[in-house]
Amino acid sequence: MEKQSKSKNQPIRIALAKGRVARQAIKVLENLGYVFPDYSKESRKLVFRDKDDQLAFFLVKSPDVPTYVENGTADIGIVGRDILLEHPADVYELLNLDFGRCKMCVAGFEDLDISFNKKLTVATKYPNIAKTYFDSIDQPAEYIYLGGSVELAPVLGMSDCIVDIVETGTTLKENKLVVERDILDISSRLIANKVSLKTKKDKITPIINRFEQELKNENNKKSSSK
Amino acid sequence: MLTNYTIDGFENVKYQGFGKLKFIENQLSNLFQRYGYCQVEIPSFENYEFYQDEQGINQDELFKLVNSSGKILALKPDATLPITRIAAINHHDPEEIIKFCYLTTIYKDFTSPEISKYETTQAGVEYFGNSDPSCDGEIVALAIESLKNLKVDDIHVDIGNVEFINSILDKLYLSQVNRDKLFKLIENKNIADLKEFLDSNTTISDEYKRVILELPQLYGKPEEVFTQMKELAITPKMESVLNYLKEVVTYLESLGFKDNINIDIGFTNRMSYYTGLIFKVYLPELGEPIVNGGRYDSLSRKFGIDRPACGFSIDMVSLLNYLEGQDLFENSEKTKNIIIYQPELRDKAFEMCNDIRSQGGSAEMFVSKGEFNNQVTRILKNAHYDNSNFYELNDEGLFQWKNNQKVKTSQSGLL
Numbered sequence: 001m002e003k004q005s006k007s008k009n010q011p012i013r014i015a016l017a018k019g020r021v022a023r024q025a026i027k028v029l030e031n032l033g034y035v036f037p038d039y040s041k042e043s044r045k046l047v048f049r050d051k052d053d054q055l056a057f058f059l060v061k062s063p064d065v066p067t068y069v070e071n072g073t074a075d076i077g078i079v080g081r082d083i084l085l086e087h088p089a090d091v092y093e094l095l096n097l098d099f100g101r102c103k104m105c106v107a108g109f110e111d112l113d114i115s116f117n118k119k120l121t122v123a124t125k126y127p128n129i130a131k132t133y134f135d136s137i138d139q140p141a142e143y144i145y146l147g148g149s150v151e152l153a154p155v156l157g158m159s160d161c162i163v164d165i166v167e168t169g170t171t172l173k174e175n176k177l178v179v180e181r182d183i184l185d186i187s188s189r190l191i192a193n194k195v196s197l198k199t200k201k202d203k204i205t206p207i208i209n210r211f212e213q214e215l216k217n218e219n220n221k222k223s224s225s226k
Numbered sequence: 227m228l229t230n231y232t233i234d235g236f237e238n239v240k241y242q243g244f245g246k247l248k249f250i251e252n253q254l255s256n257l258f259q260r261y262g263y264c265q266v267e268i269p270s271f272e273n274y275e276f277y278q279d280e281q282g283i284n285q286d287e288l289f290k291l292v293n294s295s296g297k298i299l300a301l302k303p304d305a306t307l308p309i310t311r312i313a314a315i316n317h318h319d320p321e322e323i324i325k326f327c328y329l330t331t332i333y334k335d336f337t338s339p340e341i342s343k344y345e346t347t348q349a350g351v352e353y354f355g356n357s358d359p360s361c362d363g364e365i366v367a368l369a370i371e372s373l374k375n376l377k378v379d380d381i382h383v384d385i386g387n388v389e390f391i392n393s394i395l396d397k398l399y400l401s402q403v404n405r406d407k408l409f410k411l412i413e414n415k416n417i418a419d420l421k422e423f424l425d426s427n428t429t430i431s432d433e434y435k436r437v438i439l440e441l442p443q444l445y446g447k448p449e450e451v452f453t454q455m456k457e458l459a460i461t462p463k464m465e466s467v468l469n470y471l472k473e474v475v476t477y478l479e480s481l482g483f484k485d486n487i488n489i490d491i492g493f494t495n496r497m498s499y500y501t502g503l504i505f506k507v508y509l510p511e512l513g514e515p516i517v518n519g520g521r522y523d524s525l526s527r528k529f530g531i532d533r534p535a536c537g538f539s540i541d542m543v544s545l546l547n548y549l550e551g552q553d554l555f556e557n558s559e560k561t562k563n564i565i566i567y568q569p570e571l572r573d574k575a576f577e578m579c580n581d582i583r584s585q586g587g588s589a590e591m592f593v594s595k596g597e598f599n600n601q602v603t604r605i606l607k608n609a610h611y612d613n614s615n616f617y618e619l620n621d622e623g624l625f626q627w628k629n630n631q632k633v634k635t636s637q638s639g640l641l
Contacts, residue, residue: 096418
C-alpha cells in the first residue's frame, strides 16, 4: 500500500536526447515555468529535478530515448524523428515539437549516378531508413553501418554515397559532397509511454498541453514577425 | 566453466519463484472455475496453416516443425485459436454455451531490440455462444476480478472497439499498405504525421478527414469519450458501436468498477481476429499490458461453426514479476531442516525426518563425511539453504549448528 502511494507522488520522468535537442527542450521547460536549480550546461549530473518535484529529466544517448520510454522508466521522451524511424518503439508520438529541424538526405559526389541498373554501396548511421528509402524506389543497394563521420566513407572510396542528417551542409561542402536526394524532414518529437499516459493521465496531460500551447505561441510569433 | 549453455529467450523459474507461480496459477484457476469455466489442456502443436493468414503474427516469428507424415505444425503462438478449434470439434451446435479456461505456454519470437524472449505462460478464459454486451461485461469484470483476487488494487482497463475505426477505414478504399500506415498513425496518436498523411491524400473527403483527425483523441473517461464519439458517429455502424460500448460500461459500473475503466478507441490488439470490443489491462510501473482480450465473432467460422466468442489472456510471467516487485506475496517458504547422520544411525535419522515431514516441515538427510562444519559450509554454497537448521546426529547424540558453533541439543527441540 505504501509503495503505491509512493509511486503516485513520483515526479513525471522525461528522457531527453543529449546535445542540441536537450538544450532546446530544457529551454522550453524553463519557459513553461519549471525551475531546475541543479542544472547548468556544464553539470555532469544525469538526473535533474525541478524545485517543486513535479518533473525530473535525465539525459541519455538519443537511440536510448525510445528504449527508456517504451520500457516505462521514462514517462515522456523528446527525441528526433530519425531515431524513431531507425529504432521503432511501441510508444505514443504525441507532438511534433518543431525544433531540431533538419533533413535526412542521400549525399555523394556531384557525378553520382543513382540508377536501378547499378548497385549502390551506402554508408550510414541509419541502415533501416536507408533501406526503406532505396527499397521504395527499387534501387539495389548494399549498406555499411558506421557509428559516425559517415562523410569519410565516399571520400575514401568505401561507399558510393551516404544517407545522413543534413543541417547546414557545411561538413558536406568541405568534403566536396552534395545532397542528391531529400528523404525525410526531421524534427523533434514528444513521445509518451503507452501505460503512463493512461495511469498518470492527470499529471502528464497538463505537461503535454503546455508544450502544445508553447508550440502555438511560437508559431504565432513566427507568422506575425513575417 | 565459462561456456554459455543458456538457451536464449527461455527462462527458468525456480526455487521461490516456482512456488509463487504455482500459487498464482491455483488462485486463478480456482477463480475461473467458480465463475463456471472448465479448464482445458491445449496441445503444444497447432496446424501451421491456421496461422498463415493471421496478419497479427509474422510467419518468421513462429516455430515450425514437420511431423512424420510431412504435415507442417507450429508450436502454438496463442491460445485462443486452438481453443476455438477445440470448441468447434467437440460442440457442433452453434447455440451451445461453452466456457473454457486454460493455463498454457505459448511460443513465439517476442524478441525486441532490448530483450530476447521466445516463450511465455498465459492463463485465460474463452466464452463461446453469447453475443450480448453482458457477455463482454462479464469477461472484462472477470479480468479485473482476477487481479483483485491477487491483492492488486491499482488496475487500469482500456476498452476499445475495432469496428469504430474500421467502419471508417472501409469506406476509404485505401491500399492495404496505406491502410496499415493510417492505422499505425492513429494507434500511436501521432497527430502531426497523421495530418501530413491526410493532407497528401486527395481521395479522402474533408468530412472523413475531420473525423479521422479526432480519432487519436478519443480516450479518457467513458462519459467524455461517449460525448465526443456521438459527434463523430457519421455512420449507423458507428452509432451502434457506441451504444454497445455504453451497455458494457453500464454493466461494469454496476459492479463497482467505474474508477478502473477508461475508453480508448484508437488502439488495436495485435491479433487480427478481433471483431468488436477489445480491452487491455495496465498496472502502474509495468510498461506492457498485463491482460489482453476482446470479442472474436468470426474466428470459429474457420472451423465450420459460426459462433460468437469473447475472452482474455493474462501474461503470467509479467504478473509474477509485478507481484514480486510489489511485495504482494506472503512468505510461504518453509524453514529447511538438514540432518547429517552417521551411517549406522540411519534408521534414527529416517525417523526424525519423517516426524518433521508429518508435521508439515521440510527435512533433508545427508550421510556424515568428515567435519560437521565443512559439510555445513558445502551445503550453504547454494544460497537456497540460507537460514536452514543444521543438525548432526552421531553416537554422542544430536547437535545443532548455531552461530558457527556445534551445540548439543535434544530431539524435542527439533522443528
